[in-house]
Amino acid sequence: MNEELDDVLADPARLLTADRAAVRGHIAAEDGAGDVGREGPEVFLQAEAIFGSDDVTRAEFASWLHFAAKATGHEEYAERIAKAEPGMPWRTVWAWWRPANWFIAHPSLNGDYYQVHRRLHEDRLLIEVATDWRGCLWLDAETGGRVRLQVEGTLPVAPSAREALDAPDLNDWNLTAPVSWEGAAAFAAEGGRTRYLVQSASGLAVIETDAEVLRDWPRGEGIDCGSADEALPETEPEVRRPKGPLTADRVDDAFGERYVLRIPESDLPEGLEHPGSRRFLRDIGLPTMWLCHGAEYEARRPEAMRPPTDDELPGDGLPEGVTASDLITFGTVDYGDLYLHRHDGSVHIWSRLDGLTDKTLVRLAPDLDVFTRVLEAVYRYSNACWHPYLVEGGQDAVAEVFKDEIDELSPGLFDPETPCGEVWSWLYAGITELGVDGF
Known part of the structure; x- marks a missing residue:
């Protein structure tokens, strides 16, 4: 059984239909860490740490896993998740996000200290983050990559496209996600796809929906935040912090x-x-x-x-x-x-x-x-x-x-x-x- 669960963690298509309690227990017992690499266990544990342990559909669990893979930098694993479940209700374009048990300098958006704005710089859409007294930093709205700028004054505000203004709220659909998803703001829409900016103390993310995928998705009750707010099993993601000399x-x-x-x-x-x-x-x-x-x-x-x-x-x-x-x-x-x-x-x-x-x-x-x-x-x-x-x-x-x-x-x-x-x-x-x- 242990070897089988190793294979499950290595294959997102199988992980999406696996017994999550069994997978959780397998990781806790540290039976499969040596053979499958760290991405499968890490993505699974981070998905549950961020979104909770509620029993959701395969498609929605794929959204959770996809987000966790993006947030932890496992891009290839994220691509395999998306390929295994094209019916995800939302997918992650990028996530500048602090995963659980990661103790890193950025992102760190605390209290009322931070402000987030969409700006234009040389016809390039940027997400401006004013974290605290240390000043602003900028992320490319398309990729989430850090953009180094030396600017005087304030960059111009990026206007919202008409299609984005007319887009439905993410909270229109019955989803299971942290409370920050309720306030996700639509900022781009094209070809039936809408992009939303999620803001949280844990960081920022751009997620995307597909109108065709959501055509028959349940609506009316909005996003359920209970899963992320309830106690989780005692399976913790690995502690991650900077190693090596101070540079x-x-x-x-x-x-x-x-x-x-x-x-x-x-x-x-x-x-x-x-x-x-x-x-x-x-x-x-x-x-x-x-x-x-x-x-x-x-x-x-x-x-x-x-x-x-x-x-x-x-x-x-x-x-x-x-x-x-x-x-x-x-x-x-x-x-x-x-x-x-x-x-x-x-x-x-x-x-x-x-x-x-x-x-x-x-x-x-x-x-x-x-x-x-x-x-x-x-x-x-x-x-x-x-x-x-x-x-x-x-x-x-x-x-x-x-x-x-x-x-x-x-x-x-x-x-x-x-x-x-x-x-x-x-x-x-x-x-x-x-x-x-x-x-």
Whole structure:
């Protein structure tokens, strides 16, 4: 039976008619992971994580699987699903979407921070996404691909075609989908096909319907969102997060290119001897701004990165063996000024840990790489903490995954019994203790 279910997961045509409970149990037992590749199990689990476990028709389940395949980047598997079930009530053109248990910088559309507009740029239709203070990003409306632009002012609004204005609402049909599908807006129509833009905290998607396919589809009750809002079986998709070294592209993606500082070799802070810190500031880049509810970080300008005076950093608050001349100021957060040890590259904060008047120097990270990775991780986990899928278990459960990742990166960094862990808890509380609106 296990080999048979391996074959089912490898073949979308068979998966569409399989006993979903049996498939679910097979994946949970990890019996078929080695032979069929990851796309079948991943697409199946993501479809149920996003849409729920309700029993729907083969055609509608194909729509779910097709969306999950697009969202996870399994394009060839998506094509095989579409070929196996041409009667899908809707198909996914593209999905810029955070799958369950994926902890990534984008997409991450939180609360009222984001706005979505359709724009024109050189006769090209773009989806403009204003995520937060980091500014706008643009997606090609045809493909969903990221478009890099440097624009002054606001791009012109894209007009809606008459055919799209006259198109039926997606909510006219009896479908089973998350609540975001109810408000899907038609923006293009041609040859009996209509395209809709779906907006959700999880991301954006363009889906397409075919009037001929929907001719006899039931209508009148609208989209049923109950499946996506009910408890799911305890079969979780695999955790996915960035691997490998922190790169310049990854820093730009997380913090926004305009908020990353790279300092030429000739302009690096005077006296900075640590090779890793020099390389990081020169090649990887230091975020210049970071916000998370009550916590705000800002980097200093290169010319202001200098050793503190004895008045700024009195010796009675310094640990043994460290002097003010060993340190270089590079930034500040609400809870104190940040310093880089010019010999060993460690990051420190001059903090009010012992009260409003008794400040002390707390070692915050072993280097700029770890410091920046933690700030980036707060952004990467924010969407899941504030808008978790049911299968992710809620904010507290996601917060533990976040903390576990940092513990793998730098063991003990978040230990609440240490000054370092206490200071960090003030900075990441915005995603682990507060909601998207800061309460």
